[in-house]
Every structure is written in structure tokens, then in C-alpha cells.
Amino acid sequence: MKIDIGILEADRKQTAGHLERLLADTYALYLKTQFYHWNVYGPLFNTLHTMFEQQYIELAGAVDEIAERIRSLGEYAPGTFGVFRELSAVEESVDVPRAEEMIRRLVRAHETVARTAREAIEAPAPSADEATRDLLTRRLQVHEKTAWMLRSIVAEEPAVARARPVDLAAHRRTGTDPLG
Numbered sequence: 001m002k003i004d005i006g007i008l009e010a011d012r013k014q015t016a017g018h019l020e021r022l023l024a025d026t027y028a029l030y031l032k033t034q035f036y037h038w039n040v041y042g043p044l045f046n047t048l049h050t051m052f053e054q055q056y057i058e059l060a061g062a063v064d065e066i067a068e069r070i071r072s073l074g075e076y077a078p079g080t081f082g083v084f085r086e087l088s089a090v091e092e093s094v095d096v097p098r099a100e101e102m103i104r105r106l107v108r109a110h111e112t113v114a115r116t117a118r119e120a121i122e123a124p125a126p127s128a129d130e131a132t133r134d135l136l137t138r139r140l141q142v143h144e145k146t147a148w149m150l151r152s153i154v155a156e157e158p159a160v161a162r163a164r165p166v167d168l169a170a171h172r173r174t175g176t177d178p179l180g
């Protein structure tokens with residue numbers, strides 16, 4: 001049955017093309033995150049094993065949503081490793097690095113997916129399609145935020161502490177909780 005959702009065929013195809021690249025990037029990042037969930041080791045094992053799990057579960061949901069948006073636009077969604085590898089800008093992980101290097105690689109991968117999403121948002125056809133634009137904006141937010149959170153784990157200490165010092169003597173005098 002012919003599709004008639006108010007978007008020209010050429011525009012639907014152009015938008016689907018952008019979404020295919022985002023799908024491939026997201027799938028590659030999903031696999032990388034799960035790979036690190038399985039193989040992370042060191043003193044941060046528990047934290048990172050759990051954090052990577054939360055991240056790959058979120059990515060699995062995104063993969064599904066992006067693929068189904070492609071279908072809603074009347075195109076077929078790719079779903080093989082060969083095509084994903086061809087389309088994805090995310091570098092594949094083959095080795096098992098130390099935890100800190102895993103985090104750095106994940107930051108780079110999230111930044112890569114953010115750039116793919118931003119490129120799509122700025123392209124004419126996807127930017128004119130509200131539903132796709134909404135999906136792309138949400139994905140951009142997730143990848144930028146996750147990159148920031150991962151970056152914060154490996155950030156250097158600031159040279160000068162900026163937090164307001166707590167006057168312990170004053171709290172002792174008044175009997176209040178210094179952390180309250």
C-alpha cells in the first residue's frame with residue numbers, strides 16, 4: 001500500500017539514510033558497551049559493570065526506536081553486522097583495555113554518535129520532519145550527557161577546590177549538621 005504521510009519520497013529516503021547511520025552507530029556503541037560490561041576489571045569493577053549495563057540497556061531501546069522510525073518512513077531497516085560496520089563511524093573494539101581506557105573509548109564513541117545525530121538534525125529533510133527531529137534531539141541529549149558523565153570519571157582534580165569551606169567550629173557551637 002502506498003505511503004502518504006505528507007513527506008516527499010525523496011525526503012523520506014534522505015531522512016532514512018541519516019537514521020541508518022545513526023542506527024549503525026548506536027548498534028556499534030551498544031555492542032562496545034556490552035563488551036566492556038562483560039570484560040571490565042579492576043577496583044571500579046562493580047560500579048562500571050553496573051553502569052555499562054544500564055547504558056547498553058538504554059542503547060538497545062534506542063536501536064529499536066531508530067529502526068522503527070525508518071520503517072515508519074517507508075524504508076527497510078538494516079540489521080546485519082556487515083552493513084552496520086560499513087555505515088558506522090564508531091570504532092570497533094577488539095582488545096580488552098584497562099577500565100580507564102574503556103571509559104575514554106566510550107566517551108569518544110558517544111561523541112561520535114552525538115555528531116552523527118547533530119549532522120542529521122542539521123540536514124534539510126530530517127530537520128523538516130518533526131517526529132524524526134524529536135527522536136534525533138533526544139538521542140543527541142543522551143549521548144552528550146553520557147559522554148559528560150563518563151568524562152567526569154576520568155577527569156583530573158581541579159587545581160583549586162571551589163566548594164565553599166564548611167565552618168566546623170560554628171556548626172559545633174550551634175549543634176547543626178555541617179552537611180545539612
Ligand SMILES: [Fe+2]
Nearest residue numbers: 037038049053
Ligand atoms: Fe550482565
